[in-house]
Amino acid sequence: GQQVMQIPQYQHVQEGEDFTTYCNSSTTLSNIQWYKQRPGGHPVFLIQLVKSGEVKKQKRLTFQFGEAKKNSSLHITATQTTDVGTYFCAVYGGATNKLIFGTGTLLAVQP
């Protein structure tokens, strides 16, 4: 079935440093979603990418969808302590409404 690999599993940065997490698939994706989960919280939708090569920005967050629609990345510029949490990519498995999540990247930010 559909699988997505997400790297790294964990990243620790100093506040102000940049951060990037990557999501990779062996198959072409129709779209990809990104979610953020704060410690002790629940996943919250951030964005959906649909088009090949698409780039979307939300303040300090930049999301990219690869040209081949097999990979995606989330980049955070100048991290802040409020960025702490786990970032998940997620893709829909085939012609169903089943969402398959990557294993997530836990971001720790040291003040």
Add this chain to the structure above:
Amino acid sequence: DAGITQSPRHKVTETGTPVTLRCHQTENHRYMYWYRQDPGHGLRLIHYSYGVKDTDKGEVSDGYSVSRSKTEDFLLTLESATSSQTSVYFCATSGSSGTTRIGDTQYFGPGTRLTVL
């Protein structure tokens, strides 16, 4: 956040006992999902529902059953809880009323922390 509540929020139970977790939504969303979250595994789909009385299995459905008798409620039952089912369980919903568009955003409830001793 969408109006999704889960009950109970915390539960401790013993091996072999039945457990039912409830998810309630006020958004009239068509799709509802149950996930479990464990360290190193991310979110794994247990079961999902695509309408009243319409359910299907996810990737980790063994030992779990679900029921959906009303649009707003989705129940997850562990018939005989085991220690391997200790986890955090999240309910999620998607789909504006009646739509079936692939790629809908999922909205998550606050989660239930279940411990099986």
